[in-house]
Structures are given as structure tokens and as C-alpha cells.
Amino acid sequence: MVKSDLTYPDQRVVTDQTKANLQPRRKRRTHRHTWLLYVVLLPVFGLLALTNYYPAFSGIYHSFFHWQPGYSSPFAGLSHLKDMLADSLWWQSFVHIGEIFVWGVTLGWIFPLLAAELIITLTSRRLQFIFRTLLIIPFAFPLVVRLLIWDFLYDPNNGLINKVLHDVGLGFLAQNWLGNPHTALLSLLFINFPWIASLPFLIFLAGLQNIPAAIFEAAALDGAGRIRRFWSIDLPILGRQFKLLFVLAIIEVLQYGVASQILTGGGPNYATNVPVLEAINAAFNEDRWGYGATLGSVLFLLILLLSAITLSVRRRKPNEKDLASAVN
Amino acid sequence: MQSTKLLGRPRKNRRRRTQIIVASILSLLAFIGLFPYLFMLVTSLKTNPQFYHSYLYPVLPFHFGNYVAAWNELEPYFVTSAVVAISTIVGSIILGSGAAFVFARFDFFGRTFLFVLIAILLAVPSVTTLIPLFLFMRDLGLLNTRLVLILPYIAGSTILTVVIMRTFVEQLPAELFEASQLDGAGGFRMYWNMMLPLSLPIIGTVTLLSIVGVWNDYFWPLLTITQNNLRTVPVGLTYFQGQNSTAYGPLFAGYTIASVPLLVFFTLLSKWLLTGIEGGLPT
Incomplete structure (x- = not known):
């Protein structure tokens, strides 16, 4: 039909008419069967009600109660929120995820960005593909396997890190990395070093590879070197990607917990404690279900709030001015 | 150049x-x-004396028996994870693709509202629902069953499927669907013969994301499953580590076995995922 549009202009009238005929027919069809559409959606909403809507509302609702599952739960008002504000462990856990966040958006981006820049500097497509694959492979390992391997690397007796330190004569640096409150959080942050096998790497690389070659050629002709190009073209063009990754990093860090749970259990002496572990601990170990629900709901509100703020910050577009200044 | x-x-x-x-x-x-993964592979073939004698380098003879020993312990976890993953994929694709088709191709009362109602769940973190959902599932008597894992996982994957697939199907040329309608195809025929085959890249992506989700989720199966033979691979593996913490050969053989399914599916399906990332991102 598209072809006939192009070859026989006069036939277009017919096509348009067919389309015009089609519109009301389609509408009638859908109207006749509207109830069928709801039938298709019903099981989806049924399941979501069971596993998402009801629990989310139940959690927020019970934040205002001394939740005693199986018994009547007395009204608690805002007392859980007051407890939370006075809970020093809770605030301390936010300091920890603050550090994790800052680490993640600095070092956790610099290495992937460096790797992506190096890859697009290669002229051989084949080599680009090979290095991308080699660098991303660790990403395909299960999270728990990655964590357990790093748990072994930090092992005080047989761990790779201490062994290597002894072998190169730096034995005095060897220590119980995860058992020492001063090094535990840092050890968690070093997991997956050099942090290239990650979503930021894939996104940076895709962003850089999508920049039209003409822009680079123009810049090169005007004498912009590799470093200049990085600051004046690559970084501004990646602006959108940075913003997206920033929001993802917020969402991720507020849910950070598996690494702490598996490697340190939040210890030693709460040195690696994080909000998620606080919430789970309150509910499952201390039987303070209402308080746990409060902490969980507060984390949800924080994610909404922080994502909304980040997304509403107006992004400076990589517009003609940037490109012009890059070329000048 | x-x-x-x-x-x-x-x-x-x-x-x-x-x-x-x-x-x-x-x-x-x-x-x-x-390096850590190479180290894992090399160590998985050693006995403890070999490990202490030659820490970094491979030594002959290789001890493939470590893999047998590890598999014997990990097998039940694999069964659970496989059952859960397959149910999640099948369930979420059936539920999600139908809903995505309805949202993308039909006009009806409450269409936008209902879609937003689904999409907004992407913003709800699992910590928020974890505690209430646990108590709810306990009341239903579902703790220590596979269903306690399958139900929330299907729900989570369905949300993703609906959002990703609707966007994709909306971008398909309307003429395709109109032409088939002209040929007398009904809603189901359009869904089955047109939308599903055309959405294969999305189905690939969603399948990969579901498997990764099942293979990486930790807290939910940790809290809801206490019966050892019903544990999933991630939780079972930490338990396995506790049992074998100084039998390094079997330990690392176990880690290797646990990694195989994800590595295979990444190799098979990452093409779809990467095209998704490269094709463009939501602003």
C-alpha cells in the first residue's frame, strides 16, 4: 500500500478513503469488545494488588501502629517517626550510604568513562568489540558469586590481598579487612574494582559511540586535541546519561544492603550498617514490625523525593553553543 | 582519520x-x-594441599571431582531457582504482553490512568513492600513454598514487561495493524501473529532481566524460605559457603557452577539488551 502511494499519486485518494473507512470500524470493534480489554488487564491488576498495592498501603498504614501481627495493633500515632528521628544508628546508616553514593558517582564513573573513552580511541572495530566484551564479562556473574569471591579476597588468612601483601614485603599492611571497623566500609566500596563491568560503562560507551563522526572530524580539523575533545564535546553530550545514572544511583544506594549483609552483616560495630538492614533488623530480629514498616516507607518517600528533585533540575543541553566553543 | x-x-x-x-x-x-574469576576457575580444580602449595598458579592433576562434590550440594537450589525463573518468565510474558498490547493498541476508558498505576510501581523499592508482604504471605501460609517466590517475581517482571513492551509496540507502524485488521484479523490474531513475533527483541530483554532478577535477589528468599532444599541459588550459595569455608576446591567449583546459567543467558540474550541501551534511553 505504501508503494502504491508513491507510484500512483491518484490512488492515494483511495488509500485515504480506506483509512477513513477503517477508523470508525476499528472504533466500533473496540467499543463492542471493550469488556474484553478489561478481562485481559484483570489478572495483571489482581496479581499486582496482591503483591504490590496492598503491601505498600499496608506498610504505610501500619507505620502509625504498634504492629503486632496476629493480634490487635494499638495506634502509635507519630511515635515511630519520633523514634526514627532519635535513632542514632539510623542516621549513622545514612552517613554510610552517603559515602557509598559519593564513591559510586565519582570513582564508580571515572573508571567506566576512562575505559569507554579508551575504547572509542581504538581505530579497529574488532578490538573495540573484544575489549568491550572482556571488560563487561564480570557483569554477567551473579551478584552473590561476585560478593563471595571478594569475601574470599579479603579473608585475613588465605585471602588473596593479604597473601600478595606478604609476598611483596608489605606484610605489615595485611589485616582483617572486613573485621576492622576502620577498613570494613572501604573494603565494601572496593568490591568489583575497577568497577568497569557496570551499567555506567555500557551507557557511556553507547553514548560516545552514537556521537556522529563528523563532529570529531570537524573538531580535529580545527585543531582540538583528544583532551580538548573530551572536555568540550564528549562530556557535554553525555549530560543526559549522567542525569539518568545519577537518579539510578540514588535509587540503588537507598536500597544498598546485600553486600553488607553477606560480607559483614552490617558490622563490625555497625561500621557497615545501612538503612535496609536497619529496617529488616527492626522487623525480623526485634519484632518491631511497625517501626520496620515506617523505615521502609520513609525510604520509599526519600526515593520519590530525591528522584523528583534530580529530574526537575534543568539540564543544560549540549546545544550549538557547546559544539561551537568546542570547535573554536 | x-x-x-x-x-x-x-x-x-x-x-x-x-x-x-x-x-x-x-x-x-x-x-x-x-582476575578474581580466573582465580576462581583455577582454584576450583585444586585440592587443599595443592592450593596451599601453589596459591596462584594452576597445578596438575586437575580435580574435576570438586565439581561433582559441589553439584551434589547445590542441586536442590538449582531446581528451585530454575522452577522459579521459568515460571516467572512464562507468567510475566503471558500477563505482560497481553496488557501491553491492550495499552498500546486500543482506546478505552481509564487507559492512561491504569497504565500510570502500573508504571508507578517501578518507583516502589522492594524494602517498602518486603515487611508487609512477608506478613501477608505468612498469613496465607505460603512461607517455605515456591509460590512465595514466584508470585512477587511474576508481578515484578510483569511491570517491566508492560512498560517496555507498550512503548515498543506503540512505535510499530499503525499501518501494519490496520492492514491485518482489513484482512479480517481479530484482536487475538493480531496479538498472536503480529505483536508477539515483532516483539521478540523485547521478549529477549525481559527474559534476561527476569533471570538476572531471580538469580540475584537475596533478601526476599532469605526471609521467606528457611527449608534448605527449597532455597534459591543466591541464598543457598551463602549457606554452601558456610559449610565449605575452608574446602577451597569445592567452594570455588560451586561458585563456578552457580555462575554458568547467567553467563549462558547473557551470551544468548545480551544482544537484545545492548540494542536497547544503545538504541536510546528514556530522558
Whole structure:
């Protein structure tokens, strides 16, 4: 039909008419069967009600109660929120995820960005593909396997890190990395070093590879070197990607917990404690279900709030001015 | 590239040197990143005496028996994870693709509202629902069953499927669907013969994301399953580590076995996922 549009202009009238005929027919069809559409959606909403809507509302609702599952739960008002504000462990856990966040958006981006820049500097497509694959492979390992391997690397007796330190004569640096409150959080942050096998790497690389070659050629002709190009073209063009990754990093860090749970259990002496572990601990170990629900709901509100703020910050577009200044 | 031709030979040599340096740095970075996994592979074939004698390097003979020992312990976890993953994929694709088709191709009362109602769940973190959902499932008597895992996982994957697939199907040319309608195809025929085959890339992506989700989720199966033979691979593996913490050969053989399914599915399906990332991102 598209072809006939192009070859026989006069036939277009017919096509348009067919389309015009089609519109009301389609509408009638859908109207006749509207109830069928709801039938298709019903099981989806049924399941979501069971596993998402009801629990989310139940959690927020019970934040205002001394939740005693199986018994009547007395009204608690805002007392859980007051407890939370006075809970020093809770605030301390936010300091920890603050550090994790800052680490993640600095070092956790610099290495992937460096790797992506190096890859697009290669002229051989084949080599680009090979290095991308080699660098991303660790990403395909299960999270728990990655964590357990790093748990072994930090092992005080047989761990790779201490062994290597002894072998190169730096034995005095060897220590119980995860058992020492001063090094535990840092050890968690070093997991997956050099942090290239990650979503930021894939996104940076895709962003850089999508920049039209003409822009680079123009810049090169005007004498912009590799470093200049990085600051004046690559970084501004990646602006959108940075913003997206920033929001993802917020969402991720507020849910950070598996690494702490598996490697340190939040210890030693709460040195690696994080909000998620606080919430789970309150509910499952201390039987303070209402308080746990409060902490969980507060984390949800924080994610909404922080994502909304980040997304509403107006992004400076990589517009003609940037490109012009890059070329000048 | 053109400038090299203009500037002649010295430039060309410098280019070559730059290329070699860049490739070397990348090789180093790749090696550092892969080293722990190479170490895992090498150690998985050693006995403890071999391990203490030669810590870093492979030694003959290889002990493939470590893999048998590890598999015997991990097998029930694999069964659970496989059952859960397959149910999740099948369930979420059936539920999600139908809903996505309805949202993308039909006009009906409450269409936008209902879609937003689904999409907004992407913003709800699992910590928020974890505690209430646990108590709810306990009341239903579902703790220590596979259903306690399958139900929330299907729900989570369905949300993703609906959002991703609707966007994709909306971008397909309307003429396709109109033409088939003209040929007398009904809603179901359009869904089955047109939308599903065309959405294969999305189905691939969603399948991969579901498997990754099942293979990486930790807290929910940790809290809802206490019966050892019903544990999933991630939780079972930490338990396995506790049991074998100094039998390094079987331990690392177990880690390797646990990694195989994800590695295979990434190899098979990452093409779809990467096209998704490269094709463009939501602003």
C-alpha cells in the first residue's frame, strides 16, 4: 500500500478513503469488545494488588501502629517517626550510604568513562568489540558469586590481598579487612574494582559511540586535541546519561544492603550498617514490625523525593553553543 | 582519520604508538577486572594441599571431582531457582504482553490512568513492600513454598514487561495493524501473529532481566524460605559457603557452577539488551 502511494499519486485518494473507512470500524470493534480489554488487564491488576498495592498501603498504614501481627495493633500515632528521628544508628546508616553514593558517582564513573573513552580511541572495530566484551564479562556473574569471591579476597588468612601483601614485603599492611571497623566500609566500596563491568560503562560507551563522526572530524580539523575533545564535546553530550545514572544511583544506594549483609552483616560495630538492614533488623530480629514498616516507607518517600528533585533540575543541553566553543 | 593522510608519516607512527598504549591500558584494566574469576576457575580444580602449595598458579592433576562434590550440594537450589525463573518468565510474558498490547493498541476508558498505576510501581523499592508482604504471605501460609517466590517475581517482571513492551509496540507502524485488521484479523490474531513475533527483541530483554532478577535477589528468599532444599541459588550459595569455608576446591567449583546459567543467558540474550541501551534511553 505504501508503494502504491508513491507510484500512483491518484490512488492515494483511495488509500485515504480506506483509512477513513477503517477508523470508525476499528472504533466500533473496540467499543463492542471493550469488556474484553478489561478481562485481559484483570489478572495483571489482581496479581499486582496482591503483591504490590496492598503491601505498600499496608506498610504505610501500619507505620502509625504498634504492629503486632496476629493480634490487635494499638495506634502509635507519630511515635515511630519520633523514634526514627532519635535513632542514632539510623542516621549513622545514612552517613554510610552517603559515602557509598559519593564513591559510586565519582570513582564508580571515572573508571567506566576512562575505559569507554579508551575504547572509542581504538581505530579497529574488532578490538573495540573484544575489549568491550572482556571488560563487561564480570557483569554477567551473579551478584552473590561476585560478593563471595571478594569475601574470599579479603579473608585475613588465605585471602588473596593479604597473601600478595606478604609476598611483596608489605606484610605489615595485611589485616582483617572486613573485621576492622576502620577498613570494613572501604573494603565494601572496593568490591568489583575497577568497577568497569557496570551499567555506567555500557551507557557511556553507547553514548560516545552514537556521537556522529563528523563532529570529531570537524573538531580535529580545527585543531582540538583528544583532551580538548573530551572536555568540550564528549562530556557535554553525555549530560543526559549522567542525569539518568545519577537518579539510578540514588535509587540503588537507598536500597544498598546485600553486600553488607553477606560480607559483614552490617558490622563490625555497625561500621557497615545501612538503612535496609536497619529496617529488616527492626522487623525480623526485634519484632518491631511497625517501626520496620515506617523505615521502609520513609525510604520509599526519600526515593520519590530525591528522584523528583534530580529530574526537575534543568539540564543544560549540549546545544550549538557547546559544539561551537568546542570547535573554536 | 583524514588528517593522518594530510600530515604524513611521523603522525602515522605516533598514531600507531597511541593505539598500542591504549590497547595495553585496556588489557590491564580487563585483566584486573577478570582476575578474581580466573582465580576462581583455577582454584576450583585444586585440592587443599595443592592450593596451599601453589596459591596462584594452576597445578596438575586437575580435580574435576570438586565439581561433582559441589553439584551434589547445590542441586536442590538449582531446581528451585530454575522452577522459579521459568515460571516467572512464562507468567510475566503471558500477563505482560497481553496488557501491553491492550495499552498500546486500543482506546478505552481509564487507559492512561491504569497504565500510570502500573508504571508507578517501578518507583516502589522492594524494602517498602518486603515487611508487609512477608506478613501477608505468612498469613496465607505460603512461607517455605515456591509460590512465595514466584508470585512477587511474576508481578515484578510483569511491570517491566508492560512498560517496555507498550512503548515498543506503540512505535510499530499503525499501518501494519490496520492492514491485518482489513484482512479480517481479530484482536487475538493480531496479538498472536503480529505483536508477539515483532516483539521478540523485547521478549529477549525481559527474559534476561527476569533471570538476572531471580538469580540475584537475596533478601526476599532469605526471609521467606528457611527449608534448605527449597532455597534459591543466591541464598543457598551463602549457606554452601558456610559449610565449605575452608574446602577451597569445592567452594570455588560451586561458585563456578552457580555462575554458568547467567553467563549462558547473557551470551544468548545480551544482544537484545545492548540494542536497547544503545538504541536510546528514556530522558
